[in-house]
Amino acid sequence: MLVILLAVIFAAVDLLPGDAASATSERGESAGDIAHRRHLLGLDQPVWERFGDWITGLPTGDLGTSARGEKVADLLAAPLPNTLLLGGIALVATIVAAVALGVRASVRPGGKVDRAVDLASTAAFALPEFVVAVGVMLLLSLWTGWLPAATVTGPDGGPADWTMLVMPVLALAIPQTGWNTRIVRAALADQLRTPHVAAARLDGLTTRRVLLRHALPGAWPTVATGIATSTGMLLGGAVVVETLFNYPGVGTVLAGAVADRDxxxxxxxxxxxxxxxxxxxxxxxxVRARTLGGRS
Incomplete structure (x- = not known):
């Protein structure tokens, strides 16, 4: 599937108007100069040949050379840890918030808190990352001045201050928290109908103890699957969020690469x-195999 995906990406970029030679040309360059660069970049070869040359180097860690003459591996070495940091914090925040909200809503199904969490989680999941990003930027930066609107890069290549991570993390985590809260809530509802949870209730255990000690462990396989799905959504949303907040991550590099047809x-x-x-x-x-294996 990865090979097919990468082949589609090569074909899709090739179908975009223009090419890397013209997109990265300097002002005043002649058509002959651009044609020479096109030859150096191998753009005069069929797209399947360029794809074959590139993917054969992938197992050895050779990611090729960018349209501006830089090694792609070196180009991604600095921003990749920043994106992993941003995505990792957003993922942890998503897990903690979703589990907390899902468990709290399950304490009294159909109650006020349950209905409020259901409404809020649905609204949060329906909002795209760029809408949330604009909203938190307006609220926390432009209107209140609490946080900086853009990220300033420090000497190490990462954000100069931890406060510059807050808004990008919120923009990524809020939609996925809505999605995962609904998954946690549904998984706990299924577990509450199982015989062993019903037996725990008959033993006189409190609702909170039943949820945390008996229902939540059985819900983890479903929750883990939802979290894994959110990982892809977080990485996809990082492209937009990093661009909006000028965050020095892979998303910013990717946006520039698409513009350069790189x-x-x-x-x-x-x-x-x-x-x-x-x-x-x-x-x-x-996690799923371990949990289900432990039950059997």
């Missing part, structure tokens, strides 16, 4: 994202 960079970012998603899906499957 196929090797676009494909390398996609391959890295796919590898992270595959790893998280594997971990979710292991």
């Amino acid at each position: 196929t090797p960079v676009v494909a390398a970012v996609s391959a890295g994202a796919a590898a992270v998603i595959a790893l998280v899906l594997l971990l979710a499957d292991l």
Whole structure:
């Protein structure tokens, strides 16, 4: 599937108007200069040949050369940790908030808190990341001045201050918290109907203890699957969020690469994202297998 995905990406970038030679040309360059650069970049070859040359180097860690002459691996070395930091914090915040809200709503099904959480989670999931980003920027930066509107890069290549992470994390985490809260709530509702949870209730245990000690462990396989799905959504949303907040991550590099029609960079970012998603899906499957195996 990864090979097919990368082949589609190569074809899609090739179909965009213009090419990397013209997109990265300097003012005053002649048509002959652009044609020479097009030859150096291999753009005069069929797209399937360029894809074959690029993907054969992928197993050895060779991600190719960008349209501006930089090694793609070196180009991504600095922003990749920043994106992993942003996505990791957003994922942890999503998990904590979703589990807390889902458990709280399940204490009294159909009650006021349950209905409020259901409404809020539905609204949060319906909002795209860029809408949430604009909203938090207006509220926390332009109107109140509490947080900086844009990210300033520090000497180490990351954000100069931790406060610059707050709004990007919120923009990524809020929609996925809405999605995962609904998953946690539905998984707990299923668990509350199982015989062992009913037996725990008959034993006189409190609702909170039943939820945390008996229902939540059984809900983890479903919750883990939802979290794994959110990982892909977080990485996809990072492209927009990093661009809006001028965050020095892979999303900003990807946006520039698309503008430059820089196929090797676009494909390398996609391959890295796919590898992270595959790893998280594997971990979710292991959690599911362990939990279901423990029950049997």
